[in-house]
Amino acid sequence: MKFARFLFLTSATAMSLGAMGVGASASELRETALEYFRPLPSTVPAVADNPITEEKIDLGKALFFDPRLSASGVFSCYSCHNLTTGGDDNMETSVGHGWQKGPRNSPTVFNAVFNEAQFWDGRAADLKAQAKGPIQAGVEMANTPENVVATLNSMGQYVDWFTAAFPEEGDPVSFDNMAKAIEAFEATLLTPAPFDAWLNGDDNAMSSDELAGLALFMDKGCVACHSGVNVGGEGYYPFGLIEKPGSDILPEGDMGRFAVTATVDDEYVFRAGPLRNIALTAPYFHSGKVWDLNVAVKIMAESQLGEALSEEDTDQIVAFLGALTGSMPEITTPVLPAETASTPRPRQEVIPN
Amino acid sequence: MKFARFLFLTSATAMSLGAMGVGASASELRETALEYFRPLPSTVPAVADNPITEEKIDLGKALFFDPRLSASGVFSCYSCHNLTTGGDDNMETSVGHGWQKGPRNSPTVFNAVFNEAQFWDGRAADLKAQAKGPIQAGVEMANTPENVVATLNSMGQYVDWFTAAFPEEGDPVSFDNMAKAIEAFEATLLTPAPFDAWLNGDDNAMSSDELAGLALFMDKGCVACHSGVNVGGEGYYPFGLIEKPGSDILPEGDMGRFAVTATVDDEYVFRAGPLRNIALTAPYFHSGKVWDLNVAVKIMAESQLGEALSEEDTDQIVAFLGALTGSMPEITTPVLPAETASTPRPRQEVIPN
Numbered sequence: 001m002k003f004a005r006f007l008f009l010t011s012a013t014a015m016s017l018g019a020m021g022v023g024a025s026a027s028e029l030r031e032t033a034l035e036y037f038r039p040l041p042s043t044v045p046a047v048a049d050n051p052i053t054e055e056k057i058d059l060g061k062a063l064f065f066d067p068r069l070s071a072s073g074v075f076s077c078y079s080c081h082n083l084t085t086g087g088d089d090n091m092e093t094s095v096g097h098g099w100q101k102g103p104r105n106s107p108t109v110f111n112a113v114f115n116e117a118q119f120w121d122g123r124a125a126d127l128k129a130q131a132k133g134p135i136q137a138g139v140e141m142a143n144t145p146e147n148v149v150a151t152l153n154s155m156g157q158y159v160d161w162f163t164a165a166f167p168e169e170g171d172p173v174s175f176d177n178m179a180k181a182i183e184a185f186e187a188t189l190l191t192p193a194p195f196d197a198w199l200n201g202d203d204n205a206m207s208s209d210e211l212a213g214l215a216l217f218m219d220k221g222c223v224a225c226h227s228g229v230n231v232g233g234e235g236y237y238p239f240g241l242i243e244k245p246g247s248d249i250l251p252e253g254d255m256g257r258f259a260v261t262a263t264v265d266d267e268y269v270f271r272a273g274p275l276r277n278i279a280l281t282a283p284y285f286h287s288g289k290v291w292d293l294n295v296a297v298k299i300m301a302e303s304q305l306g307e308a309l310s311e312e313d314t315d316q317i318v319a320f321l322g323a324l325t326g327s328m329p330e331i332t333t334p335v336l337p338a339e340t341a342s343t344p345r346p347r348q349e350v351i352p353n
Numbered sequence: 354m355k356f357a358r359f360l361f362l363t364s365a366t367a368m369s370l371g372a373m374g375v376g377a378s379a380s381e382l383r384e385t386a387l388e389y390f391r392p393l394p395s396t397v398p399a400v401a402d403n404p405i406t407e408e409k410i411d412l413g414k415a416l417f418f419d420p421r422l423s424a425s426g427v428f429s430c431y432s433c434h435n436l437t438t439g440g441d442d443n444m445e446t447s448v449g450h451g452w453q454k455g456p457r458n459s460p461t462v463f464n465a466v467f468n469e470a471q472f473w474d475g476r477a478a479d480l481k482a483q484a485k486g487p488i489q490a491g492v493e494m495a496n497t498p499e500n501v502v503a504t505l506n507s508m509g510q511y512v513d514w515f516t517a518a519f520p521e522e523g524d525p526v527s528f529d530n531m532a533k534a535i536e537a538f539e540a541t542l543l544t545p546a547p548f549d550a551w552l553n554g555d556d557n558a559m560s561s562d563e564l565a566g567l568a569l570f571m572d573k574g575c576v577a578c579h580s581g582v583n584v585g586g587e588g589y590y591p592f593g594l595i596e597k598p599g600s601d602i603l604p605e606g607d608m609g610r611f612a613v614t615a616t617v618d619d620e621y622v623f624r625a626g627p628l629r630n631i632a633l634t635a636p637y638f639h640s641g642k643v644w645d646l647n648v649a650v651k652i653m654a655e656s657q658l659g660e661a662l663s664e665e666d667t668d669q670i671v672a673f674l675g676a677l678t679g680s681m682p683e684i685t686t687p688v689l690p691a692e693t694a695s696t697p698r699p700r701q702e703v704i705p706n
Contacts, residue, residue: 065437073444074432084418084689091426091699099452099701280691292694328688335681336437338633341645346444348454 026203029215036218036227039196040326044188045113050128052184055165060185062161062334063178068151070141072097073346077182080134081109083331086280087189092288096134097142098350103254105288110326111276113187115233120286121257122236122271127183132175138351145175151344152178157337191277191326195231198323206323213320216313221305225272231324233274239285240268242306245299249289256286276324293318379556382568389571389580392549393679397540398466403481405537408518413538415514415687416531421504423494425450426699430535433487434462436684439633440542445641449487450495451703456607458641463679464629466540468586473639474610475589475624480536485528491704498528504697505531510690544630544679548584551676559676566673569666574658578625584677586627592638593621595659598652602642609639629677646671 044052063069067076080094080102081087087108094102104120112118118130134140135148152158152173159173165181166172195214197205206214217223226232236257239250250268257269270286283289284296294314301309309317397405416422420429433447433455434440440461447455457473465471471483487493488501505511505526512526518534519525548567550558559567570576579585589610592603603621610622623639636642637649647667654662662670 062437067435067438068443072448073442074448079427082420083686084415085420086691089426090421090692091701095425095427095701099703101701282692291692291698331686333436333684333686338439339443339635339644345644348444348448348452350452 026211029211030199030201032218033199033214036223037195037199037231038229039199040111040114040190040192040229042192044190047113047128047183047187048126050180050183052187053165055161056181056184057188058185058334059161059165060181060183061331062158062336063182064185065334066336068336068339068343068346069135069143069148069178070097071143071147071346072141072348074348075141077109077131077134080106080140083109083189083328086110086277087112088281090282092283094140096140097138098348100139100350102137102139104286105283107274108277108281109186110189110191110328111230111274112189112233113183114228114230115271115274116235117271120270121260123260127186128176128179131179131182131186142351147344148178149173149175150342154340154343155337156340189329191328193276193326194323195320196326207319209316209319210323211320213316213318214323216317217320220301220307220309220313220317222300222317225304226275230274230276232272234272236266236269236271237304238267238269240303243303244268245303249285249287249299251287254286275321277326279318279322279325293321297321379564382564383552383554385571386552386567389576390548390552390584391582392552393464393467393543393545393582397543400466400481400536400540401479403533403536405540406518408514409534409537410541411538411687412514412518413534413536414684415511415689416535417538418687419689421692421696421699422488422496422501422531423450424496424500424699425494425701427701428494430462430484430487433459433493436462436542436681439463439630440465441634443635445636447493449493450491451701453492453703455490455492457639458636460627461630461634462539463542463544463681464583464627465542465586466536467581467583468624468627469588470624473623474613476610476613480539481529481532484532484535484539495704500697501531502526502528503695507693507696508690509693542682544681546629546679547676548673549679560672562669562672563676564673566669566671567676569670570673573654573660573662573666573670575653575670578657579628583627583629585625587625589619589622589624590657591620591622593656596656597621598656602638602640602652604640607639628674630679632671632675632678646674650674 046052064077067073067079069076075096080089082089087110088106093104094106096102107120113127116122118124118127119133124130124133135143136145152162162172162177166177169177194205194210217226225235225237228234239245239256244250255267257266258264260266273285279293282293283291284293290296290299297314297317298309301307399405417430420426420432422429428449433442435442440463441459446457447459449455460473466480469475471477471480472486477483477486488496489498505515515525515530519530522530547558547563570579578588578590581587592598592609597603608620610619610624611617613619626638632646635646636644637646643649643652650667650670651662654660
């Protein structure tokens with residue numbers, strides 16, 4: 001019962017932080033923060049049912065960058081999860097096959113391995129399940145598992161890479177293994193931030209404004225939904241808990257997690273946005289309708305907490321969010337194999353449903 | 354008079370190589386090859402009117418990867434000159450703004466700095482002139498210089514980068530300087546190949562089939578158009594000199610360099626394709642209609658030399674072309690600055706002419 005947990009956390013937050021206030025000492029603030037947040041680990045995290053190896057990471061990187069995973073040859077995972085621009089595509093909703101627009105804002109791939117589930121409605125349990133979605137979505141990459149496997153099998157280098165990454169399997173080149181390799185690569189996409197350095201004990205890693213913002217973030221109750229290693233991404237909450245935002249921001253046609261669970265309680269419920277690198281990943285919300293982070297913070301405070309934030313409080317919370325902008329991992333572009341005579345050719349036509 | 358030069362070279366080739374034949378010794382073959390080809394230099398080449406500095410290269414890399422140079426936010430230089438797939442996009446003609454298809458096959462960016470001029474019809478004198486084309490083309494990135502400059506000026510990091518790259522200019526953020534920085538980055542995209550190692554004196558760098566193919570490439574006269582450091586890219590020649598290929602391969606509506614010079618002699622004249630990494634950059638020709646390199650070689654022999662190549666000769670020439678596949682430079686993805694409140698937003702609508 002995520003909703004019940006939210007209410008519990010809200011009142012617990014109010015109790016534990018109300019007395020502490022913004023003026024608490026650094027060590028008190030850190031102690032409280034560590035009740036809600038965890039720093040990024042220094043190593044690649046383990047994922048369920050998919051032991052991560054160097055071979056899988058290398059293969060996954062190749063796949064992540066390969067536009068031939070799309071029917072058209074235009075889009076790769078990288079297209080909408082652009083590693084140069086915060087791991088997303090900096091537009092309202094993504095442009096896909098046939099110039100169609102996707103229904104929701106593309107989330108960042110950085111640190112996504114720490115989300116409880118993937119997609120705005122959590123319909124994929126993990127990154128390997130997520131990876132299969134956009135490849136098959138008609139408005140995104142518009143491909144089929146069969147065509148992907150034929151594409152990969154047509155290039156000897158890919159067959160070798162899959163064999164090295166899945167050495168104990170008789171038929172290593174499969175859609176499932178493609179997804180596992182992509183998950184392995186994505187699990188390496190971690191961006192340690194000043195907030196991590198501060199959580200790890202470096203008092204000088206964050207400015208006084210950023211620390212004041214952190215205290216406010218906990219005091220006001222933002223932490224009720226945005227906690228854990230990703231400062232979000234861990235639970236489901238109704239957007240508009242206290243006051244529903246306008247349909248410009250919360251389009252009526254997108255009922256969120258209701259589409260997954262068919263439970264009335266899940267109407268307009270979404271996974272809390274993970275906030276690492278949020279300063280790099282405008283526009284905001286599942287609808288991608290808000291470009292200004294200050295405005296997004298105010299909307300959240302009103303709709304979820306019923307509070308009109310002052311300009312100063314908003315600025316400080318935004319300063320704290322800036323301390324979640326991490327160092328990007330060094331990524332070298334892979335060298336992909338060339339097509340062969342048996343590689344399926346790009347298909348750019350749009351087939352009506 | 355490119356055409357006269359072609360005839361001269363053809364007869365000169367026939368004279369100098371006819372006696373030598375395929376069985377010539379390695380040193381004789383190398384001596385002859387060095388009359389026509391030059392190995393890649395070991396350093397970044399100088400370009401006209403644009404001293405190359407580390408600051409320019411770094412800025413150029415950021416710009417090359419930045420999809421915000423397109424009106425839609427979908428396409429960067431990298432989209433059609435994909436550094437993971439041979440520097441092109443592996444499709445007939447590129448897909449651009451509004452899912453429109455471009456008129457000609459995207460050429461590779463690798464080693465393009467050595468081409469005499471840019472585009473299939475040579476209408477850009479160099480890479481800095483070329484870089485401005487696709488950004489403004491309605492079927493490609495559909496942007497305007499004004500919007501690009503506004504985009505770059507909206508991000509302080511870009512202003513700093515331009516200032517560092519053009520330190521003596523009062524107004525460093527300009528469309529011209531954007532193009533110069535992109536040219537500087539592109540000039541670093543060199544791919545030394547086994548053919549270079551062999552030209553530089555390593556007898557073991559190429560196989561006997563590859564060397565036999567090289568001898569045939571010179572003997573048959575391919576070298577008349579495909580010479581120099583890029584094994585092509587240095588002159589203009591009519592496609593279909595001896596026998597015009599069918600309109601499936603040479604579409605009648607694309608008159609090539611005629612559109613640049615309005616000279617009847619330039620009807621269906623194109624810049625000879627630079628052949629480095631040709632094995633990675635199918636499909637072939639300006640029309641992108643041929644996926645099989647063996648077929649492309651046969652078409653060239655028939656249309657340009659009036660010769661029907663045997664299977665064996667074709668295989669050996671293709672083996673030689675394989676020795677032009679180079680080592681890709683190690684490229685780390687840049688970290689681009691985030692948009693600000695004043696950054697122009699993506700515009701994905703298609704405006705009719």
